[in-house]
Amino acid sequence: MEMPAPNASVLSRKDQIVSRLRAVLHDNAVISDEAETRAYECDALTAYRCPPLCAVLPSNTEEVAAVLKICHEMGVPVVPRGSGTSLAGGALPTADSVILGVAKMSAVIETNYPDRYIKVQTGRTNLSVTGAVETNGFFYAPDPSSQLACAIAGNIAMNSGGAHCLKYGVTTNNLLGVTMVMMDGTIVEIGGAHLDAGGLDLLGVICGSEGQLGVVTEATLRILPKPEGARPVLMGYDSNEVAGQVVTDIIKAGVLPVAIEFMDRPCIEATEAFAKAGYPMCEALLIVEVEGSDAEIDAQLALIMEIAAKHNPVELREAKSSDEAARIWLGRKSAFGAMGQINDYMCLDGTIPVSQLPYVLRRIGEMSAEYGLGVGNVFHAGDGNMHPLILFDANKPGDLELCEAFGADILRLCVEVGGCLTGEHGVGIEKRDLMTVQYDPADLEAQMAIKDVFDPAWLLNAAKVFPLASSEARRAA
Amino acid sequence: MKPNSEQDLAQLITDANGPLRIQGGGTRSYGHATGDVLDMSAMSGITLYEPGALTIVAKAGTPLSEINATLAAENQRLAFEPMDHRALLGTAGEPTIGGVVAANVSGPRRISVGACRDFLLGVRFIDGSGNIIKNGGRVMKNVTGYDLVKLLAGSYGTLGVLTEVSFKVLPNVASQTTLVLTGLDDAQAVHAMSAALSSPYEVTGAAHDPSAGKTRFRLEGFVDSVAYRAKELVQVLAPFGTPSEEDTDWAAIRDVSAFADQPGNVWQISVKPSDAPALVAQMGAKAVQYDWGGGLIWALTNGGDLRAKLGDLKGHATLIRGVADVPTFQPEPAPLAAISTGLRKKFDPRNILNRGLMA
Numbered sequence: 001m002e003m004p005a006p007n008a009s010v011l012s013r014k015d016q017i018v019s020r021l022r023a024v025l026h027d028n029a030v031i032s033d034e035a036e037t038r039a040y041e042c043d044a045l046t047a048y049r050c051p052p053l054c055a056v057l058p059s060n061t062e063e064v065a066a067v068l069k070i071c072h073e074m075g076v077p078v079v080p081r082g083s084g085t086s087l088a089g090g091a092l093p094t095a096d097s098v099i100l101g102v103a104k105m106s107a108v109i110e111t112n113y114p115d116r117y118i119k120v121q122t123g124r125t126n127l128s129v130t131g132a133v134e135t136n137g138f139f140y141a142p143d144p145s146s147q148l149a150c151a152i153a154g155n156i157a158m159n160s161g162g163a164h165c166l167k168y169g170v171t172t173n174n175l176l177g178v179t180m181v182m183m184d185g186t187i188v189e190i191g192g193a194h195l196d197a198g199g200l201d202l203l204g205v206i207c208g209s210e211g212q213l214g215v216v217t218e219a220t221l222r223i224l225p226k227p228e229g230a231r232p233v234l235m236g237y238d239s240n241e242v243a244g245q246v247v248t249d250i251i252k253a254g255v256l257p258v259a260i261e262f263m264d265r266p267c268i269e270a271t272e273a274f275a276k277a278g279y280p281m282c283e284a285l286l287i288v289e290v291e292g293s294d295a296e297i298d299a300q301l302a303l304i305m306e307i308a309a310k311h312n313p314v315e316l317r318e319a320k321s322s323d324e325a326a327r328i329w330l331g332r333k334s335a336f337g338a339m340g341q342i343n344d345y346m347c348l349d350g351t352i353p354v355s356q357l358p359y360v361l362r363r364i365g366e367m368s369a370e371y372g373l374g375v376g377n378v379f380h381a382g383d384g385n386m387h388p389l390i391l392f393d394a395n396k397p398g399d400l401e402l403c404e405a406f407g408a409d410i411l412r413l414c415v416e417v418g419g420c421l422t423g424e425h426g427v428g429i430e431k432r433d434l435m436t437v438q439y440d441p442a443d444l445e446a447q448m449a450i451k452d453v454f455d456p457a458w459l460l461n462a463a464k465v466f467p468l469a470s471s472e473a474r475r476a477a
Numbered sequence: 478m479k480p481n482s483e484q485d486l487a488q489l490i491t492d493a494n495g496p497l498r499i500q501g502g503g504t505r506s507y508g509h510a511t512g513d514v515l516d517m518s519a520m521s522g523i524t525l526y527e528p529g530a531l532t533i534v535a536k537a538g539t540p541l542s543e544i545n546a547t548l549a550a551e552n553q554r555l556a557f558e559p560m561d562h563r564a565l566l567g568t569a570g571e572p573t574i575g576g577v578v579a580a581n582v583s584g585p586r587r588i589s590v591g592a593c594r595d596f597l598l599g600v601r602f603i604d605g606s607g608n609i610i611k612n613g614g615r616v617m618k619n620v621t622g623y624d625l626v627k628l629l630a631g632s633y634g635t636l637g638v639l640t641e642v643s644f645k646v647l648p649n650v651a652s653q654t655t656l657v658l659t660g661l662d663d664a665q666a667v668h669a670m671s672a673a674l675s676s677p678y679e680v681t682g683a684a685h686d687p688s689a690g691k692t693r694f695r696l697e698g699f700v701d702s703v704a705y706r707a708k709e710l711v712q713v714l715a716p717f718g719t720p721s722e723e724d725t726d727w728a729a730i731r732d733v734s735a736f737a738d739q740p741g742n743v744w745q746i747s748v749k750p751s752d753a754p755a756l757v758a759q760m761g762a763k764a765v766q767y768d769w770g771g772g773l774i775w776a777l778t779n780g781g782d783l784r785a786k787l788g789d790l791k792g793h794a795t796l797i798r799g800v801a802d803v804p805t806f807q808p809e810p811a812p813l814a815a816i817s818t819g820l821r822k823k824f825d826p827r828n829i830l831n832r833g834l835m836a
Contacts, residue, residue, distance in 0.1 A: 193749035198793025204627020248529030423618035453819035
């Protein structure tokens with residue numbers, strides 16, 4: 001994955017830049033020692049690393065503004081960073097960049113239960129947002145699987161989703177307002193505790209802009225009353241086609257489960273060996289979860305089981321207790337870890353129309369044989385968001401490149417059948433050069449025009465999202 | 478001007494030498510756009526509908542009624558419940574799906590499931606320079622590149638002319654009921670609505686009509702489930718009185734029918750619910766209606782600048798009906814206005830699309 005050559009002028013002015021940053025931040029909030037900047041050399045896409053020029057850890061919006069103002073004046077690229085859990089390289093530095101981390105900004109600013117929102121600094125982790133409101137019976141709905149570690153800042157940058165978005169939507173559907181610092185240091189407030197935009201929906205375009213339009217320092221998030229209860233049912237089938245049909249039939253029957261998870265045979269085998277959740281050995285396994293009171297759950301599960309039974313399941317297992325529910329989820333939740341036990345893996349997240357599921361799984365199987373690399377599929381079937389996990393050996397020369405080529409082919413397939421390159425992880429550097437598969441030049445031009453308005457000098461996270469060739473003229477200007 | 482295809486429209490915009498006023502069904506007449514009418518009604522038709530994937534795609538000029546009928550045949554619906562502005566604004570014509578998106582129109586269910594923009598999955602549009610642009614797509618989860626889908630929703634045609642839109646749809650419900658509390662003042666009503674919306678019983682509408690003295694709570698779902706939740710919700714609402722179950726016309730609440738036959742200006746004000754009663758007290762309107770649990774105020778006035786009475790409003794007020802020497806949309810703080818102006822200049826450098834409507 002190519003990154004632009006660092007700006008020599010910026011590199012040569014490192015001392016000057018660091019000393020100006022030190023003048024506006026506490027001493028321990030500016031990290032410039034080469035041994036220490038290594039901590040920021042990558043995010044969760046660990047195959048690519050590059051220590052930044054320096055890293056700063058401001059404590060509040062005003063300090064962020066001071067940092068950006070200096071970087072803007074001095075022409076220094078800035079890479080914002082939440083918790084560094086991006087699987088797409090969204091927080092990968094360049095050698096000439098300042099990493100702006102929001103890790104020190106994790107306070108709850110306000111909770112308001114009658115109006116059902118919480119306002120937080122964006123370094124706060126996703127799970128601890130729910131943690132701050134759950135004793136009052138509320139939760140924050142988007143639940144990316146990294147929710148223990150990932151920060152709201154990164155969730156907003158990538159418009160993160162999760163397993164439960166069929167019912168609750170993704171970050172953009174649960175974000176009410178932001179305080180954002182523009183690259184020139186201007187602080188803006190967009191949205192608030194009220195609903196919808198009064199003018200253009202700037203909040204909508206900021207969410208998912210991968211840290212390229214501004215640095216979001218505070219966020220007002222919608223919180224929801226916790227459901228009375230939730231329970232899953234597990235079902236196994238002899239073919240992906242049949243399992244795909246079951247998903248369609250459930251949705252058409254008028255039930256709206258909170259989650260429909262799908263695992264294929266390689267993934268079932270790996271998780272069984274690892275977590276021993278007692279899953280049936282079959283081609284396709286579904287976990288369907290519904291919410292409500294006990295009686296409501298019983299009624300919905302009865303309807304779902306009736307549909308499931310019509311398709312001759314290998315196994316049909318309803319959780320009768322919270323213990324049984326936990327066992328059903330155990331394998332799914334350890335799927336990534338289980339695949340990681342076998343080998344290194346790359347996780348993709350292309351989305352496809354649900355109707356294309358059997359075809360896409362068959363094609364992935366064929367490609368797996370062609371490339372000679374194993375692949376397991378675990379994904380959110382209700383919304384078509386796939387997570388193919390391609391196994392490779394990082395120590396074997398050429399294997400990473402082979403894996404990336406296989407991954408690119410899978411993503412091309414997703415676009416070909418009417419889907420997209422990324423459903424929740426973001427483009428970052430990982431899918432940057434595939435953007436032309438999904439978008440025509442005019443489509444990309446329209447997106448880049450937005451960055452021109454927010455960040456005319458293209459200093460914020462500029463080597464991401466757009467193919468380097470497409471953005472070159474703007475970055476060089 | 479009545480284009481038949483994206484190519485026609487792109488050419489027409491490229492060749493335009495004056496402003497264009499974009500029209501779907503012509504039913505949402507607020508704002509003051511100038512220019513020749515660009516009639517989108519010929520670009521009509523549902524291009525894809527997959528009930529099993531909860532997805533529908535339609536050309537922008539497709540009548541909303543056609544979409545609703547198609548969805549109903551599969552027992553599905555547009556869950557955000559778009560308002561019909563005809564009676565309130567005294568317009569005729571057939572609302573189109575493109576118009577719904579351009580104005581980001583939602584209804585009472587917005588409080589629980591989200592707005593039009595939350596269900597919008599993809600757009601195709603022609604910008605002010607005649608470029609054909611697509612964004613998003615037809616799948617529910619898509620973070621590939623910037624989200625122009627949200628940006629186009631509610632941009633009132635000022636960034637581009639929509640040609641095709643795709644939506645997430647939801648299953649229809651088997652039954653619904655409405656619980657009604659009577660005699661609450663505005664502050665008590667908002668408290669009661671907050672309590673209901675903070676419960677796990679999935680209230681899908683919470684509206685207060687001060688003139689009728691009625692505060693209404695809608696429940697929807699499977700028959701047994703609605704019965705159970707109604708029983709539980711009665712307990713939640715007990716501190717505010719004993720609700721009765723009543724047949725309620727939620728379309729009338731959605732369309733603000735109460736103001737349809739009354740003269741005066743109509744404002745739509747979005748605020749956080751707990752701010753609403755005090756704002757209503759200071760605005761001195763002829764009449765108001767609350768929706769979205771108090772977060773949406775409809776105000777009927779004799780004219781003038783309602784915003785001047787709201788002080789430093791944490792929210793926004795839009796003049797939906799009537800003439801007043803004030804902007805239709807809430808003026809933005811300078812830095813945001815600069816961004817919005819900058820975006821319009823990029824997407825419509827000649828300022829020919831719905832000129833004067835938003836800024």
